[in-house]
Amino acid sequence: MVTNKHNHYMDLAIQEANKASAIGEVPIGAIIVRNDEVIASAYNRREIDKNPLAHAEILTIECASQVLQGWRLLDCTMYVTLEPCPMCAGAILQSRIPRIVYGATDPKAGCVGSLMNLLNDTRFNHQVEVISGVKRDECSSLLKDFFKKLR
């Protein structure tokens, strides 16, 4: 049941990732869920926005904090297709999100298990529950197919 729910929400994040590839952006998508309601969804828009911050995770955090009218995203879960980079892992810490679920690992820049894990470092004032590998192959294929087409 829990797995079904994770799969369902990851599908929504994958839909977001597909919107990114449709406009030539690296296909990464994210959503934020609170009390079984999707309160934010976004996809990577770095090139189109000409903004190094415009990762899917950052955009969903910004949206969710406006929806909740506060900077603490309590009771929220983020679903994201790729393991977060240091900026996004740090943004997750800043927003006090209690739980994230991600799909594919990022061996080159992932900071939630691959190169390091910023979300379980007890020196920071917040730690985050992490579930990884949900729809891993599908999330990973999105990226592989995108870069294959670019070549």
Next chain:
Amino acid sequence: MVTNKHNHYMDLAIQEANKASAIGEVPIGAIIVRNDEVIASAYNRREIDKNPLAHAEILTIECASQVLQGWRLLDCTMYVTLEPCPMCAGAILQSRIPRIVYGATDPKAGCVGSLMNLLNDTRFNHQVEVISGVKRDECSSLLKDFFKKLR
């Protein structure tokens, strides 16, 4: 001469920090300089913006990328009054800023020398020159005085 320049620009970042404390925000300020021109300046606005991302560094990066109309902040130096947190250090990596100068260290959350150094980790695809301790005492006093008044 170089030191004088660093002191001058750090003074501008301190002016930004003072704008934050004037509205009850934790006093942290930042500017981004390119070819001896200030192209972005900002201060921490987390509470007023109800946004966990609204750190001074993030806001200057967003502004500078709009000014330069691109996500790569080449030839830029960021001056910031406090050692960056993981989110901001990660954002500096994402924006490809080649150099940052900071004032006070942050032993609780600083990720540019205190808890770790995300900006010289050669596993990432970008490294950043770091100069620390410029106007350290002044930057540090700003924060101490702010928290003293809160109590």
